[in-house]
Amino acid sequence: MLHDASICSQCDKCLDVCPINANPKVTQYSVDDVLALVRKNKPFLNGITVSGGEATTQLKFIIALFTAIKADKTLHDLTCFIDSNGHLPEAAWKSVLPVTDGVMLDIKAFDRALHVKLTGRSNERVLASARQLFEAGKLHELRYLLIPERTDGQQELKQLFEFVRELDVDLKLRLNAFQHHGVKGGALKWPTMKKADVERIAQDLKARGLKNVVTPSVYI
Amino acid sequence: MTELLGRFKGITEDPGLSFAQKARYLSLEAENALPYPALDADTAKALSERVICDMYEGHAPFKPRYVMPDYSVVLEKGSAFLELDPATTLDEALNSLMIAYHHVPSVTNMPVFIGRLDDLLLRYCSDVSDEDLYKKLKLFWRYLDRVLPDAFMHANVGPSDNRVARTIMRIDAELKQIAPNLTFLWDPQVSSDEIFSQACQSIIECSKPHIANNPLHQPLFDEYGYGVASCYNVLPLCGGASTLTRINLREVARRSKDTTDFFENVLPKYIDLNFRLTEARIDHLFNKSGFFESFLVKEGWIQRDRFTAMYGVFAMAQCVNELQEKEGRSGQYGHDETANKLGHRISKVLFEAVDARPMENVWRGKAMLHSQAGLSDDDGCTPGVRIPYGSEPDPVTHVQALAEHHAYYPSGVSEILTLDETIENNPAALEQLVKGAFSLGFREFSANISNNDLVRITGYMVRLSDIEKFNECGGSRTNTTVLGAEAADKGKILERAPRVMSHELSPRYS
DSSP states (O other): OOOOTTTOOOOOHHHHHOTTOOOTTOOOOOHHHHHHHHHHHGGGOSEEEEOSSOGGGGHHHHHHHHHHHHHOTTTTTSEEEEEEOSOOOHHHHHHHGGGOOEEEEEEOOSSHHHHHHHHSSOSHHHHHHHHHHHHTTOEEEEEEEEOTTTTOSHHHHHHHHHHHHHHOTTSOEEEEEOOSTTOOGGGGGSOOOOHHHHHHHHHHHHHTTOSOEEOOSOOO | OOHHHHHHHHHHTOTTSOHHHHHHHHHHHHHHTSOOOOOOHHHHHHHHTTSEEOTTOOSSOOSOSEEEOOTHHHHHHOBTTTTBOOOOSHHHHHHHHHHHHTTOOOTTSSOSEEEEHHHHHGGGOTTSOHHHHHHHHHHHHHHHHHHSOBTTOEEEEOSSOOHHHHHHHHHHHHHOOSSSEEEEEEOTTTSOHHHHHHHHHHHHHHSOOEEEEHHHHGGGSOTTOEEEETTTEEEETTEEEEEEEEEEHHHHHHTOSSHHHIIIIIHHHHHHHHHHHHHHHHHHHHHTSOGGGSHHHHTTSSOGGGEEEEEEEEOHHHHHHHHHHHTTOOOOTTTOHHHHHHHHHHHHHHHHHHHHOOOTTSGGGOOEEEEOOOSOOTTSOOSTTOOOTTOOOOHHHHHHHHGGGGGGOTTOBOOEEEEOGGGGGOHHHHHHHHHHHHHTTOSEEEEEETTOSEEESSSSEEEHHHHHHHHHTTOOSOHHHHTSTGGGOTTTOOSOOOSSBOGGGOOSOO
8 A cells, every 4th residue: 555645634544454554654764864854843842752653663763863863963952752662671771771861661551461461461571671761860751551440450550659659759650541542443442541530540649659640631 | 765774774673783783883884884085996996806905994994993002101191181190009000091991992993902011000019919919900801801892902911021911811811701812922031931831821721822922023113112902913002003904815816827927917916006095095094084183192192103004915825826726736835835935925025015115104104014814714715824724734834834924024924823632731842832933933923722612713712612602503603603793694693792702803784
């Protein structure tokens, strides 16, 4: 399938058509291409964040891009952040952290079996990444996705609380609420997370001592 | 009964209008029963074909379109005509302003500019507690919306960070009223980061204030400075604008064979005709109406030689697309580099033409080009140089496409950026967007947040819930319908016209 950006109406039907979930909108960019884009938009930026998919699967590119930004006189004031699921090994983090200002890290679940069920992988690396990034002073925020009846149980929330407390009660914890926007397949049958429940959980975490719990201001 | 009397009767018996709205339409009908100021045949033809337009200001201009008084005169010296002593306390100052507003005409007979309020009021606030200041200004704000219900009435605050500016923006975000409209004048050398952040936070809450780029505006004016009135018209203080006439650029493009014909023949022709229309109207105002004998001039609230002529254009988007088609190019305005560049070139040509033409009875002898946003786009014409509604690119691309126009429109060019409600999660992004836009040359910045009840239509504020109410009654979604003039059509609107309306948008009874 071919994608023509000039007539694309962003209906995303092309994503549904492909049996292996390939995305015809994917574009190849060189580091220079991205730098040109960043330069053009520089007046509107105070930093850039690489995201995905999982951005760290393109680790060499990230290192090259961040290094180029830090070395460029007109761009070096931009911060460079990574949005990640934390599945990167320790040595790989070490290679990118010197040019990275911060990482936003997703933790999908604390219970190992639940994590495997949700993501197909175990969570040891994710938890180790969080600790490593925190020690390096590069853990900008931890994110936790609340899914009703799956990740909002007492046991999960207790482990979430203890994990954050062990790192730092001032660490920014962003609670995200599962919604159907952009969701496909079986998960569409899962109920969405309601604002009242998110706020209740946030209040509870704060009451137990976490100081920097952030909740969504919009539910879509 | 003559047709005219029939119209009078229709107005008096229209159940959709309040008595004040009836009185206004009756006066407009009476004025328009008079002969138009003498126009030559070519100008009259262009006007009747609406290639040029007088904004339906009326046949006998007896007041300037926008009056921008120096209200410090009445506060500091009082007024012999109004039998007011100089104000010595905040209560007296607010009371004097409330009286003064009723004596300041504009095209709508309501004030379109109520002052740079922090400049005016700060000196009376030194012994007023924060709590009292909040209470007094809140009552003042309520008074403005209820007694002067015009969405074009406009207050200014800033650029300095001060108690009055902060309190007004706080109250404005709390009350979410349609009137008054509000502009914050921003100057990175003067405004603090805190007050700039407060302004951006307020935009997220109620789509107000509009933000003006003071470093770009201030140098164009003198020691009296400027004010922002109505739909983002930047005008000399202690004066204003006599008229606003405008060229429908789409109509000019339609009458052109191609781009060359447009630039060499057709556009220059209509630029000239619009000047003649402006001159005829200004001549009537200055030499026949007697307006400048008013106490406002004698007491120094305004000066006769400080009234500019606003030279407006609109439908740039349709004009460019029309010319693109004539040249066999498909790129659309706002989205295509060639189309955008053509638009910038048209703005430049207009600016140079306006700058080259000396005018009598006009501030500094020259008109000021204006990207006109004040009438609705029923006819498929987009306001000013804006990108058509619904086809706007993302906010950054939007700003980049239009920034180059801004240098050419000294009396104002307003864009409305529609931002997703998720901006609530990230107010810093809005701040960065404003700063980015200003660094690229934007003179002013307005944003609607997509889930706010209070939003801009062409530049004035409306409440979406009001529109919803009218929709439930079977009315159409068009703003003018909702906003008054066409609201008189009983088939569409069963209820009364809204209490607060946009009087500039309904310059005639129809």
